[in-house]
Amino acid sequence: MSTPTTAPAGAPAGATAGRPGATHRVTFARVLRSEWIKFWSLRSTVWTLASTVVVMAAVSYLAVFFTAREAFDPVTKPEDVALLVALLRDPSLVLTGADLAKLVVAVLGVLIVTGEYSTGMIRSTLTAVPRRLPALWAKALVLTAVTAITAAVAVVLSWVVALPTLHAHDAALDLADPQTRRILLGGVLYLVAVCLLAFAVGAIVRLSAGALAAVLGLLLVVEVMFRTIPADFFRNVSPFLPGTAGHQLLATQAGIEQARATSSAPVLDPWTGYGVMLAWVAVLLAVAAVLLRRRDA
């Protein structure tokens, strides 16, 4: 370390060019810039984004590859072949990896906020932005933008790596088809909503372990439990749970019709389902905002 004893002479009030003054007000654009710098200056976030893309494309490729191999395997029974070919033509097969990628973005959403609490960074953040809410919104906005772009890259990559296999079996996605476009866009929107849901829970719970347990427990255990327990209460509530509702955006209309025909429980339309998920996100973010204003940091 160099000798700091010599430094103070050139200290603050020396009215140099960089001297802060009245022009240095806190504005939302500046808070946004700060959150942007914060986001990209952590290695863990960059790695999380990269793994989202890799995990999603890899799982999607495996799903497409093995479905195709099974469908065109001579030993497969004829009645199964029809089913497998239909599966192969379903645009959501290309998004199989989204189910794993959602866990990665959920972890990102949680840690981006709980990491500030566990390290004490939150005190620097809230001292610089004592009105507090701009920091929360800026962070959510940066997270939304970055997750959206990452998810879009992941969806495109999943489609690209599956392309040769699908093409070989005459099952290439028809991008002119509105439903295909809705499902591909849905993959992006779903991941963004999962990430924001996790972010809101992280902001409410503030502890990494607790928030991760809550989010992953909800997505992986609670929702599955509601879906599988054969009692009316669980069946009727299940479609309105955030992950289940939002996932409708990735379902084909044919799949939805089929579900309606076989089940007495409500089956939500794609955009209705996504709307329900966004409502969850909005409510949780509102709770997070109120708590951030009220609680001691």
Next chain:
Amino acid sequence: MITAENLTKTYGPKTAVDGISFTVEPGKVTGFLGPNGAGKSTTMRMIVGLDRPTAGIVTVNGRPYARHRSPLTEVGALLEAKAVHTGRSATNHLRAVAATHGLGRGRVEEVIEMTGLQTVAGKRVGGFSLGMGQRLGIAAALLGDPRTLILDEPVNGLDPEGVLWVRTLMRELAGQGRTIFLSSHLMSEMALTADHILVIGRGRIIADASVADIIARSSGTTVLVRSPHAAQLIELLRGPDVTCTAMEPGAVEVAGTTAQVIGEAAAAAGLVLHELAPRTGTLEDSYMSLTADAVEYHSSPAASPMASAAPSKEQAR
């Protein structure tokens, strides 16, 4: 200028800060002194709006901290060394904080240089020593070139050179007319750095005076006398203004009179003196006597001879 009025903070049934009022004046270094758990950190956290007061109000330069449009140019605060994400480099941490106020890279480089962090600025904060963490915290506090600085235990973990640097910097900043408010449990440090001292104990202000006043007020000058005839000497000196405290067999601490009077009295009575030593009270002594009733965690006398001195003095009176 920091002004607190009836500032109170309770956590459940426990009162951390109990209706304190004080003013921290510009152009001076004001020390905030108190034992652990006395409410120093809680008070500082309330000043910058991290904790919400249960009652009362505290303003900085006339407004509550959160009402300032450009808070970092009003107040720079070092509250705990670890208010930094461990995965980020020092430079990136400072850039992120600076960005909220539109302060550029130039100012970040300036504070890095001022705090002597050039060689480690690119490294991740997780690997920093306590001292480097403190320097980074001070760098962040200086970013906005604030009119008021609030530092909680700034010399904690610094090497002697760093301690000297902080002391010099604080004096210099106060000399420029800024308000400097720093807490410490190191009395010696306060004696060297502060002009004015607020002593807090159990959430209440015990003393609010200049360093010189505090020393004079609570301990005054005492005289240590060693003599084989200590008991007789005590009888001889006893008077309304004189306090004699037996320190150990053959040693007495006398307050309220002078070495000259004691020496003459002993000579007149033909008593032998082995030692006659006037002692000016230190800030440390006065701090101990001020906070003797206010410390939350007493150590047993055997474990801490220094702390035991205060209660035994009380008894002798």
